[in-house]
Amino acid sequence: MKIVKKMMVFLLTLCMAASVSITSKAEDKPYTYTVRFFAGARGTFNGKQVVVFSGLKKGERVTFRQSDVVLEKNSKYYIRGIRESGKDNNTVSSQSSFEVTGDQDYVVAYGIKGNSVGYTVRYVDTDGNQLLPDETYYGNVGDRPVIAYQYIENYLPQAYNLTGTLKANEAENVFTFTYAPIEAGEAPATPATPATPATPAAPAAATPAVPAGDAAAAGAADAGAPVAVPDEQVPADLQDVEDGDVPLANIGEDQLTNIADEETPLSRGDFAKRVLDLPMGAKAGILSLLVLLIAGGTYLYMRRKKRKMQNAE
Numbered sequence: 267m268k269i270v271k272k273m274m275v276f277l278l279t280l281c282m283a284a285s286v287s288i289t290s291k292a293e294d295k296p297y298t299y300t301v302r303f304f305a306g307a308r309g310t311f312n313g314k315q316v317v318v319f320s321g322l323k324k325g326e327r328v329t330f331r332q333s334d335v336v337l338e339k340n341s342k343y344y345i346r347g348i349r350e351s352g353k354d355n356n357t358v359s360s361q362s363s364f365e366v367t368g369d370q371d372y373v374v375a376y377g378i379k380g381n382s383v384g385y386t387v388r389y390v391d392t393d394g395n396q397l398l399p400d401e402t403y404y405g406n407v408g409d410r411p412v413i414a415y416q417y418i419e420n421y422l423p424q425a426y427n428l429t430g431t432l433k434a435n436e437a438e439n440v441f442t443f444t445y446a447p448i449e450a451g452e453a454p455a456t457p458a459t460p461a462t463p464a465t466p467a468a469p470a471a472a473t474p475a476v477p478a479g480d481a482a483a484a485g486a487a488d489a490g491a492p493v494a495v496p497d498e499q500v501p502a503d504l505q506d507v508e509d510g511d512v513p514l515a516n517i518g519e520d521q522l523t524n525i526a527d528e529e530t531p532l533s534r535g536d537f538a539k540r541v542l543d544l545p546m547g548a549k550a551g552i553l554s555l556l557v558l559l560i561a562g563g564t565y566l567y568m569r570r571k572k573r574k575m576q577n578a579e
Contacts, residue, residue, distance in 0.1 A: 296323070298320070298321045298322055298323060299322045299323070299324065299366050299367075299368055299369050299370075300318065300319065300320045300321075300322065300369050301318075301319045301322060301328045301366060301369070301370050301371075301372070302316055302317070302318050302319070302370075302371045302372070303316065303317045303330055303334075303348065303372050303373075303374065304316050304351065304371065304372065304373045304374065305335060305374050306373050306374045306375075306376065308337060308338060308341060308343045308374070308376045309335045309336055309337045309338060309341070309343075309345070309374065309376075310335070310336055311334055311335060311336070312334075312336060313336075317334065322366045323366070324366060324367060324368075325365055325366065326365070326366045327363060327364065327365055327366070327426070328363070328364065328366060329362060329363040329364075329414045329415070329417075329426075330347075330348050330362045330363070330372065330414060331362070331414055331416070332345045332403055332413075333401065335374055342378060342379055343376040343377065343378060343379065344376065344377055344378075344379055344382070344403075344404050344405060344406075345374060345375075345376060345377075345403070346358050346375045346376060346377045346405070346409070346411065347359060347362060347374075347375050347411065347412050348362060348372040348373065348374055348375060349372065349373055349375045350370070350371070350372060350373075351371035351372060351373050352371075358375045358412070359372070359412070360412055360427075360429070360504060361412065361414075361426070361427050361503060361504060362412050362413065362414035362427055363414040363415060363426040363427055364426075364503075377405070377406065377409070379404075379406070380406045381406050381407040381408075381434075382404055382405070382406060382407075383404065383405065383406070383407050383432055383433070383434060383436055383439065384402050384403070384404050384436045384439065385402070385403055385404070385405065385411065385432055385436065385439035385440070385441065386400050386401070386402050386436075386439065386440050386441070387400065387401040387402075387403070387413050387428075387441045387442075387443070388400050388440060388441070388442040388443065389416060389418070389442075389443050389445065390442060390443070390444055390445070391421070391444070391445050391446070391447065392444060392445070392446050392447075397418055397421065397445055398416055398418065405432050406432065407432055407433065407434050408431065408432060409431070409432045410429050410430065410431050410432070411429065411430075411432065412427050412428075412429045412504070413427065413428045413429070413441050414426065414427055415427070415428075415443050415501070416443070418445055420447060420448045421445035421446065421447055421448065422445060422446050422448060422499060422501060423443045423444065423445050423501050424443065424444045424445075424446075424501060424502065424505065425443070425501050425502040425503070425504065425505035426501050426502070426503055426504070427503060427504045427505070428441045428442075428443065428504075428505055428506075428507055429504060429505075429506055429507070430506055430507035430508050431508070440507075441507055442507070446499065
């Protein structure tokens with residue numbers, strides 16, 4: 267019995283020491299985050315089911331673009347945007363380009379084609395000169411799609427996301443990103459790309475992650491030297507093409523066509539994922555608790571067994 271007690275004390279001491287050591291190492295190394303986009307059942311990212319952005323720091327910017335997703339041939343669905351993994355399909359995010367605040371998984375949200383109508387996305391400078399080719403997408407009349415900007419070196423858009431209500435007249439469905447040139451001498455660094463092997467093929471390459479704050483407003487930070495940008499030049503997070511800036515809220519259920527969608531590998535509060543997302547110190551604490559429970563169970567078992575043997579004598 268004394269041997270069992272000594273083993274329990276030894277194991278508990280060992281776990282506590284490991285916990286302190288792991289926590290100390292975790293605090294020395296800055297924590298980075300991972301953002302994943304899952305294609306769902308209606309399409310793929312050029313044959314892949316997931317695009318991964320890893321090694322992200324808090325405040326960096328990640329962008330989802332519709333052109334990254336390839337729908338099934340003759341599909342009756344269209345792309346509405348993205349939703350957080352674990353949430354209903356009718357809760358589409360109000361931002362397709364967003365700042366990183368932690369590990370996050372998103373799933374492409376689809377709608378069923380009904381009163382279908384096209385809309386055009388344009389990329390121009392302040393003089394109206396075209397910077398990138400126009401893009402055409404489709405939705406249903408009454409939808410409010412959220413379109414993310416494209417990164418253009420040495421330029422700033424007026425907003426990272428545009429939204430607006432689709433009308434029956436396609437000529438009225440134009441979303442224009444207007445880019446202002448960055449002053450001479452401000453050279454944004456090349457943005458990061460998704461981790462392989464989930465990188466979409468050109469031309470539908472995943473939109474890069476760009477640092478946020480002043481550095482993000484300038485496109486990125488160069489060798490740790492952020493470029494200061496006046497507040498009035500910092501892009502808005504979301505802008506309505508009809509009414510200007512709008513609150514950052516989820517699109518209402520009445521504006522969407524709800525369809526059933528399958529669960530993703532990391533949806534509905536996946537326990538394993540949430541455990542993996544815990545800090546190293548918390549993981550070590552859980553491990554210590556498990557070891558203590560096992561040791562305690564062993565002790566009780568041995569004690570009961572010894573008592574039975576004494577009663578038998």
